[in-house]
Amino acid sequence: MTIAVVRFGGSNCDRDTVAALEHLGIDAEIVWHEDGLPDEFSGIFLPGGFSYGDYLRAGAMAAHSPIMDEVREAVEAGTPLLGICNGAQIGCESGLAEGAFTTNVSARFQCEHVHVRVENADTPWTTAYEEGEVLELPIAHAEGRFEIADDALDRLEADDRILFRYCDADGNVTEEANPNGSKGSVAGILGVHDNAAVLMPHPERSTLPDLGHTDGRGVLEGFERSGT
Protein backbone atom coordinates (compact mmCIF):
# COMPACT_ATOMS: atom_id res chain seq x y z
CA MET A 1 0.00 0.00 0.00
CA THR A 2 1.16 3.50 -0.81
CA ILE A 3 -0.23 6.67 0.67
CA ALA A 4 -0.30 9.61 -1.74
CA VAL A 5 0.79 12.71 0.19
CA VAL A 6 -0.51 15.59 -1.90
CA ARG A 7 1.88 18.52 -2.11
CA PHE A 8 0.42 21.90 -3.06
CA GLY A 9 2.47 25.05 -3.53
CA GLY A 10 3.08 26.04 0.09
CA SER A 11 2.61 22.62 1.70
CA ASN A 12 5.35 22.20 4.28
CA CYS A 13 4.48 19.12 6.34
CA ASP A 14 4.63 16.76 3.37
CA ARG A 15 8.12 15.39 4.06
CA ASP A 16 7.47 15.08 7.80
CA THR A 17 4.35 13.14 6.93
CA VAL A 18 6.24 10.71 4.68
CA ALA A 19 8.90 10.21 7.38
CA ALA A 20 6.24 9.52 10.02
CA LEU A 21 4.28 7.10 7.82
CA GLU A 22 7.40 5.23 6.73
CA HIS A 23 8.52 4.96 10.34
CA LEU A 24 5.28 3.05 10.91
CA GLY A 25 6.02 0.81 7.93
CA ILE A 26 3.45 2.54 5.75
CA ASP A 27 4.75 3.29 2.28
CA ALA A 28 4.16 6.90 1.23
CA GLU A 29 5.08 9.15 -1.65
CA ILE A 30 4.74 12.85 -2.30
CA VAL A 31 2.48 13.70 -5.22
CA TRP A 32 2.63 17.15 -6.80
CA HIS A 33 -0.95 18.34 -7.14
CA GLU A 34 -0.60 19.34 -10.77
CA ASP A 35 0.44 15.79 -11.67
CA GLY A 36 -2.78 14.26 -10.36
CA LEU A 37 -3.06 11.12 -8.27
CA PRO A 38 -0.79 8.19 -9.20
CA ASP A 39 -2.15 5.04 -10.87
CA GLU A 40 -1.94 3.04 -7.70
CA PHE A 41 -2.40 4.26 -4.17
CA SER A 42 -4.21 3.02 -1.13
CA GLY A 43 -4.77 6.23 0.78
CA ILE A 44 -4.56 10.01 0.50
CA PHE A 45 -2.94 12.41 2.93
CA LEU A 46 -3.55 16.17 2.71
CA PRO A 47 -0.59 17.54 4.68
CA GLY A 48 -0.17 20.75 6.64
CA GLY A 49 1.36 23.96 5.40
CA PHE A 50 0.25 27.21 3.87
CA SER A 51 -1.03 26.26 0.45
CA TYR A 52 -1.28 29.29 -1.79
CA GLY A 53 -0.09 31.47 1.08
CA ASP A 54 -3.50 31.05 2.76
CA TYR A 55 -4.77 33.64 0.27
CA LEU A 56 -8.50 34.29 0.42
CA ARG A 57 -9.00 31.71 3.19
CA ALA A 58 -6.77 28.92 4.44
CA GLY A 59 -7.27 25.97 2.10
CA ALA A 60 -9.65 27.76 -0.28
CA MET A 61 -7.38 27.76 -3.32
CA ALA A 62 -6.03 24.23 -2.89
CA ALA A 63 -9.61 22.97 -2.50
CA HIS A 64 -10.19 23.96 -6.12
CA SER A 65 -7.03 22.45 -7.55
CA PRO A 66 -7.99 19.92 -10.25
CA ILE A 67 -6.49 17.07 -8.23
CA MET A 68 -9.26 17.57 -5.68
CA ASP A 69 -11.84 16.24 -8.14
CA GLU A 70 -9.83 13.01 -8.27
CA VAL A 71 -9.45 13.06 -4.49
CA ARG A 72 -13.20 13.42 -3.97
CA GLU A 73 -13.90 10.57 -6.40
CA ALA A 74 -11.41 8.33 -4.61
CA VAL A 75 -12.86 9.14 -1.21
CA GLU A 76 -16.38 8.47 -2.44
CA ALA A 77 -15.10 5.10 -3.68
CA GLY A 78 -13.81 4.29 -0.18
CA THR A 79 -10.16 5.40 -0.23
CA PRO A 80 -9.07 6.50 3.24
CA LEU A 81 -8.13 10.17 3.52
CA LEU A 82 -6.55 12.09 6.35
CA GLY A 83 -6.36 15.90 6.27
CA ILE A 84 -4.12 17.50 8.88
CA CYS A 85 -3.98 21.22 9.69
CA ASN A 86 -3.93 22.94 6.29
CA GLY A 87 -5.10 19.58 4.96
CA ALA A 88 -8.09 19.80 7.31
CA GLN A 89 -8.84 23.31 6.09
CA ILE A 90 -8.64 22.05 2.51
CA GLY A 91 -10.88 19.12 3.44
CA CYS A 92 -13.59 21.44 4.73
CA GLU A 93 -13.23 23.93 1.88
CA SER A 94 -13.57 21.13 -0.65
CA GLY A 95 -16.67 19.62 0.94
CA LEU A 96 -14.96 16.43 2.12
CA ALA A 97 -15.91 17.41 5.66
CA GLU A 98 -18.51 19.71 7.16
CA GLY A 99 -17.77 23.00 8.87
CA ALA A 100 -14.86 25.38 8.47
CA PHE A 101 -11.60 26.10 10.24
CA THR A 102 -11.20 29.85 10.56
CA THR A 103 -9.30 32.54 12.46
CA ASN A 104 -8.27 31.62 16.03
CA VAL A 105 -10.11 33.62 18.66
CA SER A 106 -6.69 35.01 19.63
CA ALA A 107 -6.25 36.27 16.04
CA ARG A 108 -2.71 34.90 16.32
CA PHE A 109 -0.70 32.01 14.98
CA GLN A 110 -0.39 29.49 17.80
CA CYS A 111 2.32 26.86 17.97
CA GLU A 112 2.00 24.82 21.15
CA HIS A 113 1.19 21.45 22.62
CA VAL A 114 -2.43 20.76 23.51
CA HIS A 115 -4.43 17.90 24.92
CA VAL A 116 -7.27 16.30 23.05
CA ARG A 117 -9.79 13.74 24.26
CA VAL A 118 -10.77 10.82 22.07
CA GLU A 119 -14.52 11.11 21.59
CA ASN A 120 -15.13 8.15 19.32
CA ALA A 121 -12.66 5.26 19.39
CA ASP A 122 -14.65 3.22 16.92
CA THR A 123 -13.07 4.52 13.70
CA PRO A 124 -9.91 3.40 11.89
CA TRP A 125 -8.29 6.71 12.92
CA THR A 126 -8.97 6.31 16.62
CA THR A 127 -9.29 2.61 17.34
CA ALA A 128 -5.72 2.60 18.67
CA TYR A 129 -7.08 4.59 21.60
CA GLU A 130 -9.74 4.22 24.25
CA GLU A 131 -12.76 6.48 24.26
CA GLY A 132 -11.99 9.27 26.72
CA GLU A 133 -8.23 8.79 26.40
CA VAL A 134 -6.23 12.02 26.52
CA LEU A 135 -3.51 12.60 23.92
CA GLU A 136 -0.88 15.29 23.81
CA LEU A 137 -0.46 16.65 20.29
CA PRO A 138 1.13 19.75 18.76
CA ILE A 139 -0.88 22.44 17.02
CA ALA A 140 0.54 25.11 14.70
CA HIS A 141 -2.13 27.25 13.12
CA ALA A 142 -3.68 30.69 12.87
CA GLU A 143 -6.98 29.42 11.44
CA GLY A 144 -7.99 26.45 13.54
CA ARG A 145 -11.23 27.61 15.11
CA PHE A 146 -13.90 25.14 14.10
CA GLU A 147 -17.08 26.87 12.98
CA ILE A 148 -20.29 25.21 11.97
CA ALA A 149 -24.01 25.94 12.25
CA ASP A 150 -25.51 24.85 15.57
CA ASP A 151 -27.84 22.30 14.00
CA ALA A 152 -25.01 20.84 11.92
CA LEU A 153 -22.87 20.48 15.07
CA ASP A 154 -25.79 18.74 16.77
CA ARG A 155 -25.95 16.30 13.87
CA LEU A 156 -22.20 15.63 14.02
CA GLU A 157 -22.53 14.88 17.73
CA ALA A 158 -25.62 12.73 17.28
CA ASP A 159 -23.89 10.75 14.52
CA ASP A 160 -20.75 10.34 16.66
CA ARG A 161 -18.59 12.04 14.01
CA ILE A 162 -16.49 14.08 16.41
CA LEU A 163 -13.14 12.34 16.83
CA PHE A 164 -11.26 14.69 19.18
CA ARG A 165 -12.06 17.62 21.44
CA TYR A 166 -9.56 19.95 23.07
CA CYS A 167 -9.33 19.28 26.80
CA ASP A 168 -7.05 19.76 29.79
CA ALA A 169 -4.49 17.19 30.89
CA ASP A 170 -7.18 15.36 32.85
CA GLY A 171 -9.58 15.14 29.95
CA ASN A 172 -11.92 17.93 31.01
CA VAL A 173 -13.30 19.89 28.05
CA THR A 174 -13.21 23.48 29.25
CA GLU A 175 -13.08 26.94 27.73
CA GLU A 176 -9.55 27.42 29.10
CA ALA A 177 -8.36 24.23 27.42
CA ASN A 178 -9.79 25.29 24.05
CA PRO A 179 -6.76 26.86 22.35
CA ASN A 180 -8.49 28.56 19.44
CA GLY A 181 -12.15 29.06 20.33
CA SER A 182 -13.39 26.06 18.35
CA LYS A 183 -17.13 25.51 18.60
CA GLY A 184 -17.76 22.54 20.86
CA SER A 185 -13.96 22.42 21.41
CA VAL A 186 -13.86 20.31 18.26
CA ALA A 187 -10.31 19.45 17.14
CA GLY A 188 -11.11 16.79 14.54
CA ILE A 189 -14.06 15.13 12.86
CA LEU A 190 -14.95 12.36 10.49
CA GLY A 191 -15.63 13.58 6.98
CA VAL A 192 -18.83 13.28 5.02
CA HIS A 193 -17.68 9.75 4.22
CA ASP A 194 -16.54 7.61 7.14
CA ASN A 195 -13.22 6.81 5.47
CA ALA A 196 -12.11 10.47 5.65
CA ALA A 197 -11.05 12.44 8.71
CA VAL A 198 -9.77 15.97 9.26
CA LEU A 199 -8.04 17.41 12.31
CA MET A 200 -6.05 20.50 13.21
CA PRO A 201 -3.48 18.94 15.59
CA HIS A 202 -0.46 17.24 14.02
CA PRO A 203 -0.27 13.49 14.73
CA GLU A 204 2.62 13.18 12.25
CA ARG A 205 4.68 15.45 14.53
CA SER A 206 3.97 13.08 17.37
CA THR A 207 5.00 9.79 15.80
CA LEU A 208 8.82 9.64 15.57
CA PRO A 209 10.31 8.66 18.96
CA ASP A 210 13.14 11.17 18.46
CA LEU A 211 10.60 13.96 18.85
CA GLY A 212 9.90 12.88 22.40
CA HIS A 213 6.27 11.87 22.25
CA THR A 214 4.35 9.48 20.06
CA ASP A 215 0.69 9.94 20.94
CA GLY A 216 -0.19 10.67 17.32
CA ARG A 217 0.95 7.44 15.73
CA GLY A 218 -2.39 5.71 16.26
CA VAL A 219 -4.06 8.23 13.97
CA LEU A 220 -1.63 7.54 11.11
CA GLU A 221 -1.98 3.80 11.65
CA GLY A 222 -5.58 4.31 10.58
CA PHE A 223 -4.39 3.88 7.01
CA GLU A 224 -3.38 0.29 7.79
CA ARG A 225 -6.74 -0.43 9.37
CA SER A 226 -8.78 1.08 6.59
CA GLY A 227 -7.67 -1.88 4.52
CA THR A 228 -8.41 -0.84 0.98
Add this chain to the structure above:
Amino acid sequence: MTAYTATVTVRLKHGVLDPEAETTRKALERLGFDLEGLRSADRFEVDLDAESAQVARERADEMAERLLANPTIHDYDVEVSERE
Protein backbone atom coordinates in the same frame (compact mmCIF):
# COMPACT_ATOMS: atom_id res chain seq x y z
CA MET B 1 -21.52 42.78 -24.77
CA THR B 2 -21.28 45.44 -22.13
CA ALA B 3 -18.45 46.03 -19.69
CA TYR B 4 -19.48 45.65 -16.06
CA THR B 5 -17.87 45.66 -12.67
CA ALA B 6 -19.44 43.26 -10.22
CA THR B 7 -18.65 44.12 -6.63
CA VAL B 8 -18.86 41.10 -4.34
CA THR B 9 -18.88 41.85 -0.62
CA VAL B 10 -18.25 38.85 1.63
CA ARG B 11 -19.09 39.16 5.32
CA LEU B 12 -19.07 36.79 8.24
CA LYS B 13 -22.54 35.57 9.10
CA HIS B 14 -24.22 37.18 12.05
CA GLY B 15 -23.01 35.45 15.19
CA VAL B 16 -19.72 34.16 13.76
CA LEU B 17 -16.79 35.52 15.78
CA ASP B 18 -14.52 37.97 13.96
CA PRO B 19 -11.26 38.04 15.95
CA GLU B 20 -9.54 40.31 13.43
CA ALA B 21 -12.31 42.91 13.66
CA GLU B 22 -12.20 42.64 17.45
CA THR B 23 -8.45 43.25 17.43
CA THR B 24 -8.93 46.22 15.08
CA ARG B 25 -11.66 47.64 17.32
CA LYS B 26 -9.38 47.45 20.33
CA ALA B 27 -6.59 49.17 18.40
CA LEU B 28 -8.95 51.99 17.39
CA GLU B 29 -10.02 52.42 20.99
CA ARG B 30 -6.39 52.54 22.02
CA LEU B 31 -6.01 55.44 19.61
CA GLY B 32 -8.75 57.25 21.49
CA PHE B 33 -11.67 56.58 19.13
CA ASP B 34 -15.06 55.93 20.62
CA LEU B 35 -16.99 53.20 18.77
CA GLU B 36 -19.84 50.84 19.49
CA GLY B 37 -18.74 48.02 17.22
CA LEU B 38 -16.82 47.12 14.10
CA ARG B 39 -17.28 44.50 11.44
CA SER B 40 -14.87 43.65 8.67
CA ALA B 41 -15.70 42.43 5.17
CA ASP B 42 -13.87 41.40 2.03
CA ARG B 43 -14.72 43.26 -1.15
CA PHE B 44 -13.90 41.89 -4.59
CA GLU B 45 -14.29 44.03 -7.71
CA VAL B 46 -14.64 41.78 -10.73
CA ASP B 47 -14.44 43.32 -14.19
CA LEU B 48 -16.31 41.28 -16.77
CA ASP B 49 -18.12 41.59 -20.08
CA ALA B 50 -21.64 40.22 -20.28
CA GLU B 51 -24.84 40.41 -22.34
CA SER B 52 -26.68 42.11 -19.53
CA ALA B 53 -26.32 43.25 -15.94
CA GLN B 54 -28.38 40.20 -14.95
CA VAL B 55 -25.92 37.83 -16.61
CA ALA B 56 -22.99 39.65 -15.01
CA ARG B 57 -24.71 39.30 -11.64
CA GLU B 58 -25.33 35.59 -12.12
CA ARG B 59 -21.69 34.99 -12.98
CA ALA B 60 -20.49 36.96 -9.96
CA ASP B 61 -22.99 35.05 -7.81
CA GLU B 62 -21.49 31.77 -8.96
CA MET B 63 -17.97 33.04 -8.23
CA ALA B 64 -19.06 33.88 -4.70
CA GLU B 65 -20.79 30.54 -4.22
CA ARG B 66 -17.89 28.50 -5.48
CA LEU B 67 -14.86 30.35 -4.19
CA LEU B 68 -15.07 33.89 -2.86
CA ALA B 69 -17.33 33.03 0.06
CA ASN B 70 -17.54 29.98 2.29
CA PRO B 71 -21.24 29.38 2.90
CA THR B 72 -20.49 27.82 6.30
CA ILE B 73 -19.35 31.14 7.73
CA HIS B 74 -20.14 33.83 5.14
CA ASP B 75 -22.98 35.82 3.63
CA TYR B 76 -22.32 37.84 0.52
CA ASP B 77 -23.97 40.36 -1.75
CA VAL B 78 -23.31 41.38 -5.33
CA GLU B 79 -23.70 44.79 -6.92
CA VAL B 80 -23.25 45.31 -10.64
CA SER B 81 -22.46 48.56 -12.40
CA GLU B 82 -21.47 49.46 -15.95
CA ARG B 83 -17.80 50.04 -16.41
CA GLU B 84 -16.37 52.96 -18.40
